[in-house]
Structures are given as structure tokens and as C-alpha cells.
Amino acid sequence: MRNMLKKLGRNDFDLDIPEQVILKKDDVREVLNNMLMALGSFRLDILSHELEKLKFTLSPKEFALEVLLPLLQEVGIRVENGSLTIVQEHALSSIIKFHIGHIIYKKVQVKSVNPNLIALSTPEGDYHEFGIMLSSLLCCHYDLNFFYIGPNMPWDALVAATKSLGINILVVGTKDILVPKKLDLD
16 A cells, blocks of 8 residues: 555555554563553553554454453453452453454444354343454454344344344353253244
8 A cells, every 4th residue: 555655656644554463472471461460550541552452453363362362361360369359350341342342343344245144142141241242353353244232132032133134143152051952943
């Protein structure tokens, strides 16, 4: 793009296009530690800024699996052992939801040629949505068409939504392990 603009005689441009960055394991650990320190001192602005940079420099898959998943796991451990509070965990959750939402809803505007249409939700009573949110990032990475339905969905409403949207793959995330059952979609 820069070369094309130079050919057209433009040299005074700032494209502000972030480059894909390859993070080494040590770099990821350092970034995670910095975010945990920011969270620990309630520097939510720093935490959000770091996530903002990462979501533009990493692929959605890398962002989900190398940054968000380990961050969420570590915060859960620290809340459990008392070194972080539930307030800090909820603040992090809100910030992460914002950044994931930015990625997935930007992707929903551009439809893939993939014929499958996926819906992601959790069953009624299950408010733990990070599994389906991270799965949505994987859908973005693999250029799949999907709808993020959200958590706490009653089965009858979920079935109605799958019918009306033409969903042919339903991903139901849950914090509990359930015995699979056949859904009657008719």
C-alpha cells in the first residue's frame, strides 16, 4: 500500500497498520506479567491498552490461546488464593469482553464463503461465556460464518434461533461436563 501511494506521489502518509508480531514464549510471559501487575494495582487503562495492542498485532487465534486463555486462568488462580479480588476479576472480564466484541462483531460484518453457519451459546443457567467468546475468536481466525448468541440461553429459544438463522452447527459451551443429548430441532 505504501508503494502504491508513493507511485501516486504521496509521501506524507501514516497508514497506522499494525504489523503481525511473532511473540516468543518469554515475550508472552512478560506481557502477561505486566497485565497482571496492572490489574493488581487497578491500572485498568494500562491493561486495556495492552490488550488493544495485542488484538491488532496477533491473529485472533493467538490472541485467544496465547494471551486471553492463560490470563484468565492465572486470574482465576489468583482470585482463588486471595492475591486478586473478585472486583479485579470482574473488571478484567469487562475489558476482555469489550476487546473480543470488537473483533468478533467486526468479523460478522464480512461474511465468509464457507457454507457452514455456526451459533455459539451456553445453556440456561450457565453464565460462563469465555469459552464461547474464545471460540468466536477461533471462528474469526478460520474465516467461519458465526453468530455469537451469548450465555444463559433457554433450549427452546436456542432451537428457535438456530431454525430462524439457518444454523447448521451449534456450539454449546458449559462450565460443567454434561452427558450429550440429541436435540429435537423439529
